[in-house]
Amino acid sequence: MPIRRPRKPVAHLEVTAFINVIVVLVPFLLSTAVFSRLAVLELSLPAKNSGGPEQVEKTLKLEIVIRPDALEIGDRIGGLKQRIPNTPAGYDLAELSKVMQELKAQFPDTKAASVLAQPNTAYDVLVQVMDAVREAKPANAGPKTPNIELFPDISIGDAPISAPKK
Numbered sequence: 001m002p003i004r005r006p007r008k009p010v011a012h013l014e015v016t017a018f019i020n021v022i023v024v025l026v027p028f029l030l031s032t033a034v035f036s037r038l039a040v041l042e043l044s045l046p047a048k049n050s051g052g053p054e055q056v057e058k059t060l061k062l063e064i065v066i067r068p069d070a071l072e073i074g075d076r077i078g079g080l081k082q083r084i085p086n087t088p089a090g091y092d093l094a095e096l097s098k099v100m101q102e103l104k105a106q107f108p109d110t111k112a113a114s115v116l117a118q119p120n121t122a123y124d125v126l127v128q129v130m131d132a133v134r135e136a137k138p139a140n141a142g143p144k145t146p147n148i149e150l151f152p153d154i155s156i157g158d159a160p161i162s163a164p165k166k
Helices: 016-032 053-058 093-106 123-134
Strands: 062-066 070-075 079-085 112-117 153-158
Touching (some): 070 093, 112 123, 123 153
Parallel strands (some): 112 153
Antiparallel strands (some): 062 070
């Protein structure tokens, strides 16, 4: 005689709780995700044995230091070249652009420049100075005239601490 076994009801998979968690979790993760655009400036470090006494005189190691009261343009080797005091409206970026164009005319092969800022320098000021060093509008330029390239290889760093005025 065959044995009859009672039929058990088929268990259904309950995924409602899991779906509820996913519905809450996905928008949360999307809203907290950071979407950023990274800009990378390539730096070329000099070779260990590059340069000599003759080359030091002919090259420019351009440094622009952003101070609270002025912009200081100098050569790492030759010292301070020019100091551009602030105008009542802020930093004189037009004068900076003019000086950069003069330096580019004197040193046409130089492409590198360093922008040195103090820790409390505003980000907007740093970007405006970098733009003025990188390129400029030519004199008597029309609206569709392209900008001229000045010093496109820009490095940024901390400004040296200036001596307090007495």
